[in-house]
Amino acid sequence: MTTYAILTEDLRKTFGGTVAVDGVDLAVPAGTVYGVLGPNGAGKTTTMRMLATLVRPTSGRARVFGHDVAAEADAVRARISLTGQYASVDGELTGAQNLTLMGRLLGHRHRAAVRRARELLTVFGLEEAADRQVKRYSGGMRRRLDIAAGIVVTPALVFLDEPTTGLDPRSRGQVWDAVRALTDGGTTVLLTTQYLEEADRLADRLAVIDRGRVIATGTPAELKQSVGAGALRVRVQDADRRDEAERILADVLAQPVHHDDDPAALSARLVDPDRAGAALRAFTHAGIEVSALSVGQPSLDEVFLALTGHHARPDTAEEPLS
Amino acid sequence: MSIVPVPTTAPSADPLRSALASGARPARPGAAAVTLAFGWLALLRIKHVPSQLFDVTVFPLIMLVMFTYLFGGALAGSTGDYLRSVLPGILVMTVTMTTQSTGVALNTDIGDGVFDRFRSLPIWQPAALIGPLLADLVRYATSAAVVVGAGTLLGFRPNAGPLGLLAGAGLVLLFAWSLSWVWTSFGLLARRPESMMFIGMLVTFPLTFVSNVFVDPATLPGWLERCVEVNPVTHLVTATRGLMHGEPVAAQVGIVLLTCAGMVAVFAPVTMRLYRRER
Ligand SMILES: Nc1ncnc2c1ncn2[C@@H]1O[C@H](COP(=O)(O)OP(=O)(O)O)[C@@H](O)[C@H]1O
Numbered sequence: 361m362t363t364y365a366i367l368t369e370d371l372r373k374t375f376g377g378t379v380a381v382d383g384v385d386l387a388v389p390a391g392t393v394y395g396v397l398g399p400n401g402a403g404k405t406t407t408m409r410m411l412a413t414l415v416r417p418t419s420g421r422a423r424v425f426g427h428d429v430a431a432e433a434d435a436v437r438a439r440i441s442l443t444g445q446y447a448s449v450d451g452e453l454t455g456a457q458n459l460t461l462m463g464r465l466l467g468h469r470h471r472a473a474v475r476r477a478r479e480l481l482t483v484f485g486l487e488e489a490a491d492r493q494v495k496r497y498s499g500g501m502r503r504r505l506d507i508a509a510g511i512v513v514t515p516a517l518v519f520l521d522e523p524t525t526g527l528d529p530r531s532r533g534q535v536w537d538a539v540r541a542l543t544d545g546g547t548t549v550l551l552t553t554q555y556l557e558e559a560d561r562l563a564d565r566l567a568v569i570d571r572g573r574v575i576a577t578g579t580p581a582e583l584k585q586s587v588g589a590g591a592l593r594v595r596v597q598d599a600d601r602r603d604e605a606e607r608i609l610a611d612v613l614a615q616p617v618h619h620d621d622d623p624a625a626l627s628a629r630l631v632d633p634d635r636a637g638a639a640l641r642a643f644t645h646a647g648i649e650v651s652a653l654s655v656g657q658p659s660l661d662e663v664f665l666a667l668t669g670h671h672a673r674p675d676t677a678e679e680p681l682s
Numbered sequence: 683m684s685i686v687p688v689p690t691t692a693p694s695a696d697p698l699r700s701a702l703a704s705g706a707r708p709a710r711p712g713a714a715a716v717t718l719a720f721g722w723l724a725l726l727r728i729k730h731v732p733s734q735l736f737d738v739t740v741f742p743l744i745m746l747v748m749f750t751y752l753f754g755g756a757l758a759g760s761t762g763d764y765l766r767s768v769l770p771g772i773l774v775m776t777v778t779m780t781t782q783s784t785g786v787a788l789n790t791d792i793g794d795g796v797f798d799r800f801r802s803l804p805i806w807q808p809a810a811l812i813g814p815l816l817a818d819l820v821r822y823a824t825s826a827a828v829v830v831g832a833g834t835l836l837g838f839r840p841n842a843g844p845l846g847l848l849a850g851a852g853l854v855l856l857f858a859w860s861l862s863w864v865w866t867s868f869g870l871l872a873r874r875p876e877s878m879m880f881i882g883m884l885v886t887f888p889l890t891f892v893s894n895v896f897v898d899p900a901t902l903p904g905w906l907e908r909c910v911e912v913n914p915v916t917h918l919v920t921a922t923r924g925l926m927h928g929e930p931v932a933a934q935v936g937i938v939l940l941t942c943a944g945m946v947a948v949f950a951p952v953t954m955r956l957y958r959r960e961r
């Protein structure tokens with residue numbers, strides 16, 4: 361029988377008139393990485409905050425390792441750790457002091473807390489910055505410290521809210537390594553992300569949410585299959601000929617073609633990867649010069665389009681990682 | 683578009699795995715241990731932001747020197763006599779005025795992600811508020827020590843000696859600590875630190891100036907005299923003077939203790955409620 365780290369039933373949350381979470385059912389098997397994928401405002405943070413006992417559900421139920429988040433908050437808190445979307449460490453304190461504080465709050469004596477702090481700072485490559493105030497850290501260093509603060513005591517379930525939004529590729533890779541190490545040790549990870557690629561690399565299963573509702577669940581492979589093999593992106597040399605290129609592309613791929621903000625760029629779902637070559641030949645035949653052509657995984661927007669028939673909401677401008 | 687390469691410079695996975703393996707959870711900490719940890723946090727923040735110490739060192743000094751020399755001679759004939767009655771008053775005033783920064787600090791910090799982390803820990807939650815209030819006692823004590831120390835240099839000699847001095851200062855600290863709970867409530871209610879500061883001024887100024895800190899209430903017009911008489915700060919000043927000079931002030935001390943109990947009884951639960959409120 362599967363043990364579930366998280367089970368929710370028709371979970372809802374409204375803030376005044378805003379419906380933030382609109383009936384979410386999640387089943388997260390223990391020991392897995394579960395991704396929650398969705399654009400800004402989809403309700404990812406609110407869902408996570410309900411599961412982490414910070415916000416009371418308006419209705420519905422949520423259990424963490426069998427404990428109700430509303431009625432048994434303490435039992436839930438003893439099994440989780442939360443690394444929020446915005447830095448959950450104190451900027452005035454040094455890295456070492458932040459981790460020592462966490463150790464003491466979790467029950468270590470001062471000495472043991474200091475020792476544990478040093479150990480984690482070394483593991484996360486922060487030993488040189490140990491005695492520097494966190495407000496002088498780079499975004500990547502702060503994120504690493506943030507994750508370290510969440511594992512001072514190894515929790516059974518870790519919540520990571522958009523752990524890599526705004527990070528450079530190197531820091532992103534380090535966060536991913538940490539997630540894999542956590543699951544190797546048996547910890548369950550629930551992570552939210554706006555990037556399909558991240559969900560694809562880390563998550564065993566994922567839920568796509570939009571406007572507070574789960575619109576698809578499954579393994580990343582299942583999800584991508586439902587969207588198509590990937591996306592073809594084309595940039596034409598002469599922006600004036602983009603309309604012409606669009607018609608050609610629509611013809612060859614038999615798919616709707618999207619415009620990017622870039623006036624010379626086009627993209628379309630690619631069901632059969634072989635059709636990319638055909639598209640290139642058709643452009644050459646028509647005398648349209650192509651400055652870039654790439655085949656990639658579908659973007660989140662393309663997943664959305666495929667799943668919902670509408671684009672991800674326009675307010676997807678990235679929030680600053682404070 | 684293209685896949686981001688996984689860097690090879692990432693921390694090697696094995697130390698991370700062994701660090702996770704050694705992260706056993708210790709026994710759940712008691713309320714006192716957690717409160718002390720939060721107090722330690724607050725003291726560290728004072729250390730990192732020393733400007734917080736300005737209003738408990740320089741400000742009381744300026745007040746004491748200014749009121750002693752600027753108004754002292756004019757009001758009582760000699761600075762020594764004036765200091766006898768005004769020093770306890772200035773002590774009360776400076777300490778009372780520094781209490782509101784508790785609310786401002788809480789208002790600034792509460793929206794921080796770090797408080798979300800605290801609120802999701804399996805700990806005795808009031809500690810997150812009581813810890814910093816204990817650290818505030820250190821700030822208030824510093825302020826009191828500055829006033830008393832400088833006053834002694836200027837010629838302040840309490841009749842009741844060091845014990846009376848301690849008793850008086852202790853009462854002032856207790857009052858300040860109890861009043862801090864009022865500010866934590868407002869700090870959690872206010873939308874911005876500036877509005878908290880404004881409320882703080884609005885309450886603190888009349889509370890400290892419409893009192894017997896500087897003047898004898900008998901010299902005031904009747905309506906103002908009555909305001910002064912009901913002001914708890916007036917009772918605190920009278921009680922502090924009495925304790926320091928060995929005069930009988932049991933009634934005033936009683937009123938002050940009741941006021942303190944009242945403030946804590948009302949505002950500590952309000953603060954906790956507001957703290958638990960979702961945001
Ligand atoms: N405390 C709050 N008060 C009012 N509205 C909120 C609050 N928190 C979130 N919302 C709203 O709920 C919706 C979902 O937000 P959120 O859970 O933060 O989404 P996400 O994390 O996916 O970006 C948004 O429309 C947001 O404006």
Ligand SMILES: [Mg+2]
Nearest residue numbers: 404405406445
């Ligand atoms: Mg969010």
